[in-house]
Amino acid sequence: MLNCADVRDRLQTLTRVDLRQDDQLRLHVAQCAACASADRAAQVLDDSLREAVLRDSVPTHDVRQAVLRRIDRAEPREGSRAFILRVAAALLLVLAGVGTWLVYRSVAPFEALARRHHQDEVVSAAAQEWITEPEGIAGLIGERIDASPAGARAVVANHVYAGRICRVGDARLVHLLATDGRGPVSIFICRDTRRRDLHASDDGSGDGLHSAVMASVDLTVVVVGPISENDANRLAKTAWSALTL
Amino acid sequence: MATIRDERTTRLESFEAAAMPHLETLLRSARHITGERHIADDLVQETMLQAWRAFHQFQPGTNCKAWLYRIMLNLWSKLRKKQQPARYIVALDEVELGRESAVLTNLQLSTALDTMPAEQRAVLVLGIVEGFSCREIAEMLALPIGTVMSRLARGREKLRAALEYSSRSQETTKC
Numbered sequence: 364m365l366n367c368a369d370v371r372d373r374l375q376t377l378t379r380v381d382l383r384q385d386d387q388l389r390l391h392v393a394q395c396a397a398c399a400s401a402d403r404a405a406q407v408l409d410d411s412l413r414e415a416v417l418r419d420s421v422p423t424h425d426v427r428q429a430v431l432r433r434i435d436r437a438e439p440r441e442g443s444r445a446f447i448l449r450v451a452a453a454l455l456l457v458l459a460g461v462g463t464w465l466v467y468r469s470v471a472p473f474e475a476l477a478r479r480h481h482q483d484e485v486v487s488a489a490a491q492e493w494i495t496e497p498e499g500i501a502g503l504i505g506e507r508i509d510a511s512p513a514g515a516r517a518v519v520a521n522h523v524y525a526g527r528i529c530r531v532g533d534a535r536l537v538h539l540l541a542t543d544g545r546g547p548v549s550i551f552i553c554r555d556t557r558r559r560d561l562h563a564s565d566d567g568s569g570d571g572l573h574s575a576v577m578a579s580v581d582l583t584v585v586v587v588g589p590i591s592e593n594d595a596n597r598l599a600k601t602a603w604s605a606l607t608l
Numbered sequence: 609m610a611t612i613r614d615e616r617t618t619r620l621e622s623f624e625a626a627a628m629p630h631l632e633t634l635l636r637s638a639r640h641i642t643g644e645r646h647i648a649d650d651l652v653q654e655t656m657l658q659a660w661r662a663f664h665q666f667q668p669g670t671n672c673k674a675w676l677y678r679i680m681l682n683l684w685s686k687l688r689k690k691q692q693p694a695r696y697i698v699a700l701d702e703v704e705l706g707r708e709s710a711v712l713t714n715l716q717l718s719t720a721l722d723t724m725p726a727e728q729r730a731v732l733v734l735g736i737v738e739g740f741s742c743r744e745i746a747e748m749l750a751l752p753i754g755t756v757m758s759r760l761a762r763g764r765e766k767l768r769a770a771l772e773y774s775s776r777s778q779e780t781t782k783c
Binding site for chain 1: 620623628631632635636639640649652653656657660661713714715717718721732733735736737739740741742745757758760761764765767768771
């Protein structure tokens with residue numbers, strides 16, 4: 364229960380909104396004539412100040428117009444902000460696309476390049492630096508791939524009739540030619556751990572070629588030729604096994 | 609582009625309906641709080657512009673007036689850190705002695721208010737004129753609620769003193 368001192372204190376320190384919601388105070392004021400009088404006096408004081416402040420109307424026209432002008436001037440910024448956001452989103456998409464392409468290019472195109480290389484250098488017979496002696500080819504493999512002589516010879520024995528060092532994309536590798544009856548088959552071998560996540564692909568390019576990839580941590584074998592996918596896989600696996608054993 | 613235009617028009621209509629009706633109240637309060645008419649006008653313009661820019665954050669159905677006051681008082685607080693505005697003082701010799709006592713009382717109170725420290729003026733205008741609670745004022749001015757209450761009490765004392773002085777002056781004039 365509030366006493367008179369508490370009520371007088373609240374009448375001084377609280378706003379009218381607070382006082383109206385103060386049930387204890389309202390109860391006391393309803394029962395205490397002195398505090399009711401103090402409450403009325405406080406109310407008169409507040410009302411007087413409110414009346415003093417509100418007595419003059421404040422012209423708003425100029426400020427309103429100024430506000431609307433500034434809002435209007437702010438519009439292009441709103442519009443340009445939306446435009447900038449859209450351009451930024453488009454740029455992000457382009458960057459994401461380029462990034463994805465670069466990642467893809469760093470891995471998958473090796474196989475595609477090998478296919479093109481096979482077309483250009485084997486089918487078109489553009490390359491002139493082929494080694495045809497079996498021992499020379501085995502030496503080339505052993506030297507370049509650091510394979511055992513037995514493994515290199517095993518690869519050459521698998522119908523390989525020519526070999527050379529070539530560049531496919533950013534990789535230097537051994538390029539072997541093997542026969543399969545339907546045309547020359549290219550076997551690309553490289554020591555390149557970045558190629559280990561290549562996957563064999565089927566013939567989707569329309570060039571009549573199939574390609575297959577066998578890759579381990581430090582050795583990649585890509586086979587490209589006018590052969591079936593199974594044969595490409597088998598050949599790649601045979602070469603890869605011979606060199607890694 | 610048409611969509612952006614439509615969005616802006618809809619937003620402007622909502623803004624005009626929710627915020628613009630409080631323009632006069634804001635202006636009046638700003639003039640008493642800042643004590644300078646041109647500073648008050650600039651302050652309210654800036655308040656409305658900020659409110660427009662942040663209008664997407666305003667929740668329809670909540671207290672727009674309190675939201676606008678929070679923006680305005682925040683701006684005013686920053687403004688005061690840069691410059692101390694001169695007080696707007698109505699000199700008592702401007703008062704025509706033949707006017708009615710009610711007008712004199714209003715002027716006395718208005719003058720008393722305008723000569724108070726800015727912090728006290730703000731609390732009185734928000735609490736007594738605009739009808740905010742102590743808690744709301746404390747939030748708007750980023751003050752402890754106890755500080756708001758004590759400023760309210762001291763402000764009322766000064767107003768009461770101004771009224772008593774006014775009454776005594778009128779009695780003396782009659783004699």
